[in-house]
Amino acid sequence: MILYSFRRCPYAMRARMALHYSGVPVHICEVSLKAKPADMLAASPKGTVPVLVLDDGTVIDESLDIMRWALARNDPDGWLAADGQALIEHNDGPFKRALNCYKYADRHPEHPMVFYREQGCEFLQVLETRLEGGPWLGGEGIGLADIAIAPFIRQFRGVNPDWFGQAPYPRVREWIVAIIESDLFNAIMTPT
Ligand SMILES: N[C@@H](CCC(=O)N[C@@H](CS)C(=O)NCC(=O)O)C(=O)O
Numbered sequence: 001m002i003l004y005s006f007r008r009c010p011y012a013m014r015a016r017m018a019l020h021y022s023g024v025p026v027h028i029c030e031v032s033l034k035a036k037p038a039d040m041l042a043a044s045p046k047g048t049v050p051v052l053v054l055d056d057g058t059v060i061d062e063s064l065d066i067m068r069w070a071l072a073r074n075d076p077d078g079w080l081a082a083d084g085q086a087l088i089e090h091n092d093g094p095f096k097r098a099l100n101c102y103k104y105a106d107r108h109p110e111h112p113m114v115f116y117r118e119q120g121c122e123f124l125q126v127l128e129t130r131l132e133g134g135p136w137l138g139g140e141g142i143g144l145a146d147i148a149i150a151p152f153i154r155q156f157r158g159v160n161p162d163w164f165g166q167a168p169y170p171r172v173r174e175w176i177v178a179i180i181e182s183d184l185f186n187a188i189m190t191p192t
Contacts, residue, residue, distance in 0.1 A: 001024070001025065001026045001027065001052065001053065001054055001055055002026065002027045002028075002029055002052070002053045003015065003016070003019065003026045003027070003028050003029065003050055003051070003052050003053075003066075004029050004031050004036075004037070004040040004043075004044075004049050004050060004051040004052075004053075005028050005029065005030060005031065005049055005050050006030065006031055006032075006033055006049045006050075007030060007189065007191070009033075009049055009050070010151030010152050010154070010155055011048070011049065011050060011063035011151075012049050012050040012063065013151040013185075013188060013189075014063050014064075014067060014147055014148045014150075014151055015050040015052070015063045015066040015067060015070075016028065016050070016188040017147050017184055017185065017188050018066065018067035018070040018071060018079075018144075018147060019052075019066070019070045020184060020187055020188050021070070021076075021077075021079070021147075021184060022070040022071060022073050022074040022075065023074055024070055024073055024074065026052070030191075031049060033049070043059045043061070044059055044061035046061065048061065050063050050066055052066045052069070063148075064088065064092075064148065067144060067147070067148060068080075068144075071144065077141065077142065078141060078143075079141075079142065079143045079144045079147065080143070080144060081138070081141065081143065082136065082137065082138020082139060082141060082142075082143030082144065082145065082146075084137050084138055084143060084144060084145025084146075084148075084149075085145075087126070087127075087130070087137060087145045087149060088144075088145055088148045088149060090123055090126065091123065091148065091149045091152055094119070094122075094123070095120060095122075095123040095152065096152060097119075098116050098117075098119035098120040098122075098123070099120055099152060099155060099156050101116035101119075102116035102117050102119075102120055102156065102159055103155065103159055117159075117160075117163075120156055121167070121169075124153075124156075124167070124169045124172050125169070127149075127153070127169070127171075127172050127175070128168075128169045128170075128171050128172050131171035131172060131174075131175055132171065135174075135175065135178070136175070137149070137175075146175070146179065147179070150175075150176060150179040150180070150185075153172065153176050154176060154179075154180055157176060
């Protein structure tokens, strides 16, 4: 099995975390987004990573589908029990759009950077409130939503770590640090 991936892509990160956790053996092919391999484009002409090609030739080219496929094979800690689909949709929709504008505010001069940050904060507040119920988004146990969303919050934090460090989202701060300092996250970010 082969996973076409890009190390810094948050969609690829969540797919790599789910695959690593499930223990499915997979060969990671790091691609350049500027020069995507022909065999990846043949498998998935839309040209986004991650793309998982199974041994029987089946192609899965949406990160959430790759996560769910991996967890259906093996989910030892029950990540699927705390799915959090609505939160993931909020992340992948409005929050991701705000994140793009916040990261590349110079390309979106219709508003100042802080406008986009405040848009993103609406989701941080949703997460903060959710985390009042326990250390993970689904409560006591880590789940699919934590892993699916964390790479995007990491990017948001990375735009201005000083601001993030004093923003009124202490539970989100603890949560993101727990994930990005985990063995799982380190394993999927270590070049092989
Ligand atoms: N909905 C897709 C989105 C994947 C995506 O947009 N990946 C970006 C990289 S972070 C990409 O491949 N963009 C194509 C490009 O930059 O050429 C998924 O969840 O897998």
